[in-house]
Amino acid sequence: MRSKLNPFLPAGLYYGLIFFLSAQPNVRLPAAFPLIDKALHLVLYAGFGVCLAYGTMKTAGLRDRPAVVPVLGAVLACLDEVHQMFVPGRSAEILDVLVDVLGLAAGWGIARMIARSRHGRRFFAPDGPGDKAPQPWKRGGP
Helix, strand or coil: CCCCCCCCHHHHHHHHHHHHHHCCCCCCCCCCCCCHHHHHHHHHHHHHHHHHHHHHHHCCCCCCCCCHHHHHHHHHHHHHHHHHCCCCCCCCCHHHHHHHHHHHHHHHHHHHHHHHCCCHHHHCCCCCCCCCCCCCCCCCCC
C-alpha cells in the first residue's frame, strides 16, 4: 500500500519542532560544556537533514539534486536565526547557521548511507510504478 502523504511532511514537522524550541525565551544551558549550544544545533539539524533527504529521495524531480538539502536547509536555518532575534534572551549568530548547515550535510550523508544499505532500499524506494530511481546497488542501472 502506497502512502499518499507528502514526502516532505516529516521535514515540515521536524522544522516546526526546531522553530518551537528556538521560540523558548531566556534559555539557560549548562555551563559545564561550553559548546553545548553548537552541539545542539548540530544534532537537531542533522535530524532535519535526514528528514529533508527523505523528502528529496522520495520526490522524482529532486532525487538527483543533492544540493537541495543544504540550500533549502541553509535558508530555513537563516530564517530560524532571524526568528531568534525577536525572542527575549535569544540572539542570532552566523556561526549557528554554519553549524546548522554542517548538521544538515551530516544528516544528508547519514540518509544516503541508509538508502544504500540493504534495509534502506525499501524505505527510500520510489513510490510509483513508473518512478524509476537510480539504483546504484544494481549493476546496469534502473
